[in-house]
Amino acid sequence: MTGVGYSDLLAALAPETALVLAAVAVLFVDMGLMRSAPLRQRFLTACAVAGLGCLVTLGILASSGAHLRFLDGVLVVDSLTQWVKVFLVVLTLFTAGISAQAEFTEHVGEYFALVLLATVGMMFLVSTEEILMIFVSLELTSLSLYVLAALDKRTRHASEAALKYFLFGSVAAAFTLFGLSLVYGLSGATNLTGIAAGLRAHRSDPLLAVAVVMVIMGFGFKVAVVPFHLWAPDAYEGAPVPAAALIASGSKVASFFVLAKIAVLGFAGVEGSGAWGQLRAGWLPVLAVLAVGSMVLGNLTAIAQGHLRRLLAYSAIAHAGYVLLGLMAMGYPSQRSAALAAVLYYVATYGLTTVGAFGVASVIERVLGNGRIDALAGLSRRSPLLALCLMVFLLSLAGIPPLAGFFGKFGLFTAAMGADPAGLGLLWLVGIAIAMSTVSLYYYLRVLKQAYVVAGDEEASRIVVPWTDRLVLIAAAVGVFLLGALPELLLGPLARAIAGGNGF
């Protein structure tokens, strides 16, 4: 494309560049200057450098009004992608914050560099509409996350979790690549709009059905929906807590955004129908099946969990099911903008809540030595702050007003209800979702009961929460409360960004 010079590209990619430079700086500072310092100081210093890099990136994102569409969608930068990148960088900042007091590895520089590189991968993932770039940035994210999950070399469980995450992930990547190769072959294009145009002639081709299912399988793994969720509980439980937080938050936000882009832009015209009684082949019924499975299995299995992070994993599977409802609503053009705003609001607030919940888990596991729910007994007396934050996060996940989770679900469900112009076609899914949300309240309250009602050991000392964790937890809790009480703070700018974009 003419008219795009290196300086334009650099301006559009300034946030990613800043994060890569921060990753290099972390490596340099940790391995050069801090090599002989004690582990605690190395973690604090590296966290400060990484955090500074994130803040600079946020500054660039807020100040730049870059608009670019390079090579038919290889690189797309507009105000919507900038917003999603803001979410990603904020989540990375919080992840770095809850790693500041960690001591699980001696590879401090590599740890923070990988966190930043994974974020760069996610940022490229949201900034492209071309399948080669999507695949490359997806793998940049995934490979960084596999290594992050394995960085805790002291415990067997971290390596087991990482191996499972890797094996499931790379099989999913192979499915994605095979699906993308069929998509390329059928449409002759690699950018999403070209693919949609090319697929129009092949609507009833069985090969297209295989391609759609394989691509959705690959991304279904990334966002952990049933039946591609088997890695999630082990990875969430075994990986180091901050790494699990990033896997659960940032990578979900980016994957949902790109899955929506592929489905809505790339598979336009092969939606089919997911309405009750009139299922028609396409990607909507595929998502409907995945959504029902995730909501039912995720919520019901979560009831039986005894480990806090495992419970969060099954709740994450359930939440992925709710988000799929929003994605399905995006398949109906009349609801597209509203549904996209609802999905983005939901994944952003969900990511924030999850990072907060993992932050609480990280402090508790450091002090108590294990993350079982029974161990939470008497938490409200040992640390009122931790118990209060845990309550805010879990109630938001359950969807209690005025917390962000309530408005997130409200937006998703109304978008899905209004989606089908011919009637309430998706009502059956919304009904399942609401029924299953009620179930979810039970297991969230069970955790809170341990923390607030069950009397713990009377002799147990107070838990001292380090200032870095306190900062992150309070910021996340205030964010969850504010975004829930004043959803317009986020929904307003999102709606404007969507309206100003290319219809996506």
Place this chain on the structure above:
Amino acid sequence: MGELARYLVLAALLFGIGLAGVLTRRNAIVVLIGIELMLNAANLNFIAFWRHGPHPEALTGVMFVLFAIAIAAAEAAVGLALVIAVYRHYRTTNLDQIEEMKG
């Protein structure tokens, strides 16, 4: 059967063999080999579609495959490193014996 169809059948067979290896073998390294087979089946698809597509002069398929090969190499490196990390703790690469977390 045209030439393109023959390539596609071969690629689908390769993918199926790789997937069968992933699902039935219990040795982590053999599973890795299966994954590599699946990735290479996709590469074969790309090359076949590019060669017999309407625009063989555009080199899109070749570009895609070059990137995919590099990514597969990176994936193999990470995968073998993880297998070594697991072996240090469990003294085995048998996936059935690396199964302590359940629920």
